[in-house]
Amino acid sequence: MSEATDRKSGFAVLVGRTNVGKSTLLNALVGTKIAIVTPKPQTTRDTYHGVVTRPEGQIVFVDTPGIFETEPTKLVANLHHKVRDALEGIDVVVHVVDPSRAIGTEDRHVIELVRHVTQPRILVLNKADLPERPWRQDWLDRAGEYAHALEVSALTGKGVEELVRAIMGLLPTGPLHYPEGQVTNVSNEFWIREVIREKIYLQTGQEVPYTATVQVEKIEDRQTKDGKPLLYIKAAILTTDDRHQRMLIGAGGRRVREIGAAARHELEVALNRKVFLDLTVLVDPHWMDRLETA
Ligand SMILES: Nc1nc2c(ncn2[C@@H]2O[C@H](COP(=O)(O)OP(=O)(O)OP(=O)(O)O)[C@@H](O)[C@H]2O)c(=O)[nH]1
Ligand SMILES: [Mg+2]
Structure with a gap:
């Protein structure tokens, strides 16, 4: 922990339906591969941190398992439990969505989850590089429920800096949670x-x-x-x-x-x-x- 300063410091949790690109976004934000990424749903099984440190402050991003509808197994229950836990004690909720896919049950589940948190929320429309995103406007219509709505491509990096700036603007000042140079808590x-x-x-x-x-x-x-x-x-x-x-x-x-x-x-x-x-x-x-x- 460093001394208290006037730098921004806090936790931003990435939540969303499975496969929207939360882990890809975490890697793009940090600038190195921390989280594994695959085209299959339910890739991430644990919450972990990716740290972005800038002169103006530090954001600790928390990647979470995606929300999905499937047979109720012990594994699924464990993953959803981890998402709810990850929403405790954070400063900003980043709701990541994929506008190339229809808004379904899983998205509605996340919308409900996010609606109940008192912290500021940011809506992130990912996969901006895709030519066809038919549900883009449906998501933008919901922007009023969020402090910001941003379009990014975790794959190309487009909009990622704007997201960092938007989150910094919502964080309190305080001591940094990680020393400069450390990018994750993963062993x-x-x-x-x-x-x-x-x-x-x-x-x-x-x-x-x-x-x-x-x-x-x-x-x-x-x-x-x-x-x-x-x-x-x-x-x-x-x-x-x-x-x-x-x-x-x-x-x-x-x-x-x-x-x-x-x-x-x-x-x-x-x-x-x-x-x-x-x-x-x-x-x-x-x-x-x-x-x-x-
Ligand atoms: N075209 C495009 N594909 C993306 C983008 N971001 C992620 N993807 C792809 O989407 C798929 C899922 O990415 P992940 O980062 O594993 O998604 P996730 O939300 O972490 O998924 P879970 O861990 O299962 O919840 C992968 O095939 C990624 O390459 C993007 O900005 N554009
Ligand atoms: Mg993931």
Whole structure:
């Protein structure tokens, strides 16, 4: 924590239906990849922080799991519980929407959730780069319920600076929550888990990603044979049943090898050193039961 100053400081939570681009926006705001992004819904499963520090102040963005309508599983209940929790103790609510898709039940659920918070709200119409956004005007018609309504493209960066300025304008002054230079609260272990999870979403179909989680068992600094630094990681993909285990492993182990290779590549580029990723696929029918839903 730094000394109290006249700088702005506070929390802005990103909420919205699943797949609207909250995590892509978090990465664009911070300017580096913190959150995993995939074309599949329900990618984000935890709330975490991306920090933007400027001379005028600091915004701590909180990414949240998207709201979605699906079979009520323990996992879904856990994710929605995390969104409600994330709305506590924040300064600004950023409601992210995708005007290329019809306003549906999931959006109405978020509208209700957001309507009940007392903090200032900003409506963000994302995906401004898309040529067809038929529901743009329907969202703009709701702008009166928000302190600001802004159009951005998390993909190209358009409008992202304007969003930072709008939020800064709504924050109180106070001590910074993170030291200058720190961009997230995500631990190395959490990040490794997320990178592997992203590759599962990208490389397996249909329901497979939704029955899977990743457990990191060991992270060790080692050396390659020629004395270069090597990060050894032992991790397991847990899935709820045998059929999904077989799909994750693939013929002759090909699928899990591809997931591992893609994750290893991303980790090596980010860490700028060799990574050995020992990845297995295990059946654990109870992993979801251990999640908190209260
Ligand atoms: N064209 C376009 N696509 C975008 C934009 N922002 C995000 N996307 C895409 O939308 C999809 C979903 O993005 P995410 O950032 O994972 O969405 P999310 O809201 O975090 O989704 P959940 O974590 O599942 O709630 C991905 O395929 C992104 O590439 C944008 O500004 N323009
Ligand atoms: Mg997300």
